[in-house]
Amino acid sequence: MSEGFWDGWVGREIRWRQRQLRTRRLCLDGEPERKGRRGGAVRVAEVQRRLVEQQKPFGHRALTGPVALDLDFRVTSTNPPTLYHVAKHLLDVLGPVHPEGSDLGRRHVLYCDDRQVKLLYVHLWHPGVTSASVSDTTQGSTSIEARPLRDVAADFELVNGLRRETRRIEGWDDDAEDSPFYIPEIPDTEPDLAFIPEQETSDEQARQWSNLNNWFAALDHSQLQEALLRRTDALLASILCSAAYEIAGTRPRRFSYADHPAFRSVSAVLDEVRARDRQMLLSVYMTLPMPGLPRLSGERQAFKAAVRRHLEQLRTRWPVFNPLLVPLKVTFLVVAPEQGKDLDNLALEVLPLVHETLRPPLTPSILQSGLLGSNPPENEAVRKRLHALRTHSVTAYEVIELNRGEDDPPQGHLRLALSSGSQTGSTWGRIADHVQKAMRS
Numbered sequence: 414m415s416e417g418f419w420d421g422w423v424g425r426e427i428r429w430r431q432r433q434l435r436t437r438r439l440c441l442d443g444e445p446e447r448k449g450r451r452g453g454a455v456r457v458a459e460v461q462r463r464l465v466e467q468q469k470p471f472g473h474r475a476l477t478g479p480v481a482l483d484l485d486f487r488v489t490s491t492n493p494p495t496l497y498h499v500a501k502h503l504l505d506v507l508g509p510v511h512p513e514g515s516d517l518g519r520r521h522v523l524y525c526d527d528r529q530v531k532l533l534y535v536h537l538w539h540p541g542v543t544s545a546s547v548s549d550t551t552q553g554s555t556s557i558e559a560r561p562l563r564d565v566a567a568d569f570e571l572v573n574g575l576r577r578e579t580r581r582i583e584g585w586d587d588d589a590e591d592s593p594f595y596i597p598e599i600p601d602t603e604p605d606l607a608f609i610p611e612q613e614t615s616d617e618q619a620r621q622w623s624n625l626n627n628w629f630a631a632l633d634h635s636q637l638q639e640a641l642l643r644r645t646d647a648l649l650a651s652i653l654c655s656a657a658y659e660i661a662g663t664r665p666r667r668f669s670y671a672d673h674p675a676f677r678s679v680s681a682v683l684d685e686v687r688a689r690d691r692q693m694l695l696s697v698y699m700t701l702p703m704p705g706l707p708r709l710s711g712e713r714q715a716f717k718a719a720v721r722r723h724l725e726q727l728r729t730r731w732p733v734f735n736p737l738l739v740p741l742k743v744t745f746l747v748v749a750p751e752q753g754k755d756l757d758n759l760a761l762e763v764l765p766l767v768h769e770t771l772r773p774p775l776t777p778s779i780l781q782s783g784l785l786g787s788n789p790p791e792n793e794a795v796r797k798r799l800h801a802l803r804t805h806s807v808t809a810y811e812v813i814e815l816n817r818g819e820d821d822p823p824q825g826h827l828r829l830a831l832s833s834g835s836q837t838g839s840t841w842g843r844i845a846d847h848v849q850k851a852m853r854s
Contacts, residue, residue, distance in 0.1 A: 425571055429852055432564040437476075437523060437557070439467050444553035445486040445537075447494040448502040458513035460506055461522050464557075465514075468523075475521035479562035479662025481532035482507075483839050487554045488539050495806065496537035497760040503555065504530070504757050523559055527757065531562050531662045534839030535760070536809040539775070558842070562662050565841050568848055569657035575851055576654075585851040593650040593843040597640040600633065635738040635777055642739065642833040645699040649744065649830060650840050653813075656690035661749070661814040694746060694815065699831045701727060705824030706759070708750050713762065720763055724770040734771070740834030741773035742809040748817055748826040760810055763829070768806050773834065775806055808834035 418424045441460060468474075486499050493499075507523040524530070575585055576594075587594040609622075657663060704719035728735040745759060767773075817825070838846065 425574070426852060428567070429571065429848070432560075432567060434471075435561055435564055437468065437471075437473055437559040439464050439523075439557040439559075441555040441557075442552060443555075444490055445488055445494070445499040445555050446502060447498040448505065454511055454513050457506055458511045461510055461514050462517060464507070464522050465510075465517050465519065475519065476524045476529065476559065476561060478529065479531045480524050480529045481560045481562050481565045481839075481841055482530045483534045483556075483558040483842055484536070485556040485558075485837075486535075486537045487556075488537060489553045493537070493539065495764075496535050496808075496810070497757070497764050499537070500533075500535040501757045501761060503557075507557070507559075523557075529662075531660055531814045532565065532839070532841055533757070533812040534809070534842065535811075536837060537806075538808070538837075562660065565845075566657040566660065566663045568841070568845055569654040571848060572654045572844060575848065585847075591847075593840065593847055594647050595643075596647045597643050599640055600636050631738065631778070634733075638734060638737065639739045639833060639835060641699065641733070642741070642831060643836070645744075645830055645832040646742075646836060646840065649832070650844055652690065652693050653840060654844065656694055659691050659694055659815050661816050663816070691815070691818070694813075695748075695826060695828050699731075700746070701829040701831070703763075703827040703829055705822060706747070706750050706827055708752060708824055717762060717766060720766050721770060724766060727771070734831075736778075737771055737773045738778040739774070740776060740808045741767075741771065742811065742832045742834040742836070743767055743807050744811040744813065744830040744832055744840070746813050746815060746826075746828040746830060748815050748821050750825040751817075751823050759812060759827075764807055764810060767829075773807055775808060777835070809837075811839055813840075 419428065441463065446456075482504075484500055484503060486496065504527045508525065508527055509521055510517055510519060576587065586592060589595060590597075653660075701723055703723055704716055707713045707716040743764065745763070747759065815826075836843070
């Protein structure tokens with residue numbers, strides 16, 4: 414069967430450019446806030462007004478269907494709110510317009526209800542964590558990117574075509590280190606000592622060599638952890654592209670010949686493939702199975718206790734991550750209960766337990782420890798800032814809501830995938846960037 418114009422390369426590029434025009438990119442200057450801070454209703458109305466004004470030149474109205482949402486917070490305060498608290502507040506702000514803003518000429522800012530958000534990415538970054546160049550003039554900010562979920566699913570479908578055609582498409586390389594599909598090699602887990610202790614000539618040199626060996630051993634272990642976590646990112650990206658129809662709010666692609674009698678003979682095979690893709694999503698590499706989601710308020714304490722037990726078991730199952738030496742991103746793979754569940758509330762319940770149990774560092778521990786006790790002024794400034802901050806915290810999280818199936822239990826499913834907090838951008842955002850590179854090459 415010959416492909417039509419829209420299935421050809423030119424047609425796919427035209428549709429991709431149309432999807433780009435539907436993307437909302439908004440920003441807010443100023444320190445990110447949590448709910449109930451500075452000015453209350455008046456402050457909320459002011460923020461909503463600024464967001465609405467940014468959309469007017471492009472003719473963007475509120476999204477009415479499922480949404481993929483990326484939130485990137487830049488904080489400069491030495492006592493910033495946690496990432497899930499600022500996300501919870503902003504998700505509310507992006508919904509219905511507050512009565513104080515009744516003159517805006519619209520009822521909603523970015524979407525009608527935050528339950529439309531089926532893909533959510535939240536990242537909190539403090540410039541003082543990795544740089545000493547933070548001054549009194551450095552300001553916080555918030556970046557927002559929202560896309561119709563159908564556009565994200567279309568990008569995933571386009572990726573599948575691009576990956577099949579890599580021999581004739583320039584700018585596409587799954588093996589490039591900046592590719593979302595790049596799977597790093599596992600480094601040697603038993604490297605040789607850099608300095609032989611028996612060869613030292615003084616007690617001072619012995620101490621220095623011992624420190625060096627310990628530092629290099631910690632560096633090697635950090636690289637091993639980072640490689641394992643990045644493999645989760647890559648595998649999750651690949652599975653999402655092939656199983657985009659499993660994301661809540663999407664629909665399986667309907668083939669033009671689906672009603673043909675001959676198609677029925679392969680429908681069972683397709684159903685089996687979809688079931689396999691779903692199983693792969695729920696059991697992707699480095700994934701922790703979690704208890705079913707609470708449906709009643711009285712079930713929350715039991716749910717949290719069960720989550721804590723599962724997280725503590727990670728130390729036994731994967732001792733390579735005890736302790737964590739590199740930043741962590743947590744991906745929630747969720748099949749919602751029958752009555753549904755807000756994605757932001759899930760993070761509020763689970764992430765504090767992740768912080769407490771796994772204690773992931775904000776920046777690689779190897780950068781905090783120093784080498785041979787050296788302590789330049791800029792390192793000392795960063796170390797003081799780190800001490801003032803919550804030094805153990807997830808740097809980013811994603812929530813991916815999956816469609817409910819007929820066999821899913823009433824309480825749904827929850828899986829936690831551990832991936833790299835050193836990489837910025839959502840899984841779907843990094844895939845979109847990779848597609849853009851190929852389209853513009």
